[in-house]
Amino acid sequence: MTARIIDGKATAAALRQDVAKAVETLKADHGVTPGLAVVLVGEDPASAVYVRNKGKQTVEAGMNSYEHRLDAATSEEELLDLVRKLNADPAVNGILVQLPLPAQIDSAAVIATIDPAKDVDGFHVINAGRLATGLPALVPCTPVGCVILARQVHADLTGMEAIVVGRSNIVGKPVAQLLLNENCTVTIAHSRTRDLAGVCRRADLLIAAVGRPEMIRGNWIKPGATVIDVGINRVPKDDGKTRLVGDVAYDEALKVAGAITPVPGGVGPMTIACLLRNTVEAACRQNG
Ligand code: GUN
Numbered sequence: 001m002t003a004r005i006i007d008g009k010a011t012a013a014a015l016r017q018d019v020a021k022a023v024e025t026l027k028a029d030h031g032v033t034p035g036l037a038v039v040l041v042g043e044d045p046a047s048a049v050y051v052r053n054k055g056k057q058t059v060e061a062g063m064n065s066y067e068h069r070l071d072a073a074t075s076e077e078e079l080l081d082l083v084r085k086l087n088a089d090p091a092v093n094g095i096l097v098q099l100p101l102p103a104q105i106d107s108a109a110v111i112a113t114i115d116p117a118k119d120v121d122g123f124h125v126i127n128a129g130r131l132a133t134g135l136p137a138l139v140p141c142t143p144v145g146c147v148i149l150a151r152q153v154h155a156d157l158t159g160m161e162a163i164v165v166g167r168s169n170i171v172g173k174p175v176a177q178l179l180l181n182e183n184c185t186v187t188i189a190h191s192r193t194r195d196l197a198g199v200c201r202r203a204d205l206l207i208a209a210v211g212r213p214e215m216i217r218g219n220w221i222k223p224g225a226t227v228i229d230v231g232i233n234r235v236p237k238d239d240g241k242t243r244l245v246g247d248v249a250y251d252e253a254l255k256v257a258g259a260i261t262p263v264p265g266g267v268g269p270m271t272i273a274c275l276l277r278n279t280v281e282a283a284c285r286q287n288g
Contacts (some may be wrong), residue, residue, distance in 0.1 A: 003257040012269035023062040034283035035064035042072035069129040093283035094120035120278040143175035144271025157182035166209030209246035218252025227260040
């Protein structure tokens with residue numbers, strides 16, 4: 001058996017089209033053009049690529065993109081001042097501060113300063129708390145992307161045994177909340193979990209979000225399971241170049257799983273598409 005490959009690229013493209021239609025309607029019916037501000041501090045090359053893609057796709061969806069590039073030596077107070085200005089700017093409906101931030105800046109303080117109504121990353125404690133208690137919230141983008149992809153395979157996730165490997169605030173915890181809302185039986189496992197392989201083998205739905213290249217082997221996967229791989233790890237090749245791999249040993253998993261997301265082309269493209277959707281949602285809420 002070889003697994004069905006879940007096409008994140010095509011799913012993300014369809015989602016971006018839906019977003020573009022919603023933007024058209026907002027413009028025509030309410031005279032509102034949603035705006036997304038993205039802040040990049042420093043010159044981390046991977047972050048610079050993400051920020052460029054976010055800006056490009058924001059404009060392609062018909063929205064306004066505001067990019068703020070700050071020097072790597074920017075102080076926390078300077079960044080907080082910018083966030084406060086963006087909070088007060090009615091043209092800005094969504095604010096994203098690209099992580100990681102340089103060591104002199106406390107990212108928790110920055111996230112806490114973003115207006116929760118403009119927090120399109122869904123990282124503010126208000127949004128995390130709203131998600132955890134079942135209230136409407138801006139929800140982190142990668143977790144939403146994971147659930148959309150899982151639902152391409154299973155229209156209804158009710159009753160599935162979902163194992164989430166990874167407990168970050170950005171992916172592991174929010175994806176577990178979303179899967180609970182989808183009526184899954186959810187376990188959050190992590191690097192300190194006893195018999196991690198055995199726990200993974202229970203999963204009907206396995207979400208890999210540990211950030212360790214190819215840690216999850218083929219024999220950790222229950223035959224026929226759906227595997228969503230959030231990992232994006234750059235590893236060296238023999239020729240001195242690098243290649244991207246996920247947290248799952250893809251070639252092994254392909255022989256065991258029922259369905260699997262590739263890396264690249266799986267969860268990755270969904271994150272920006274969901275960010276665009278959050279920006280439209282934020283703009284709708286801000287304009288009544
Ligand atoms: N860095 C890597 N992924 C993300 C993300 O989803 N949001 C932000 N703000 N920074 C990131």
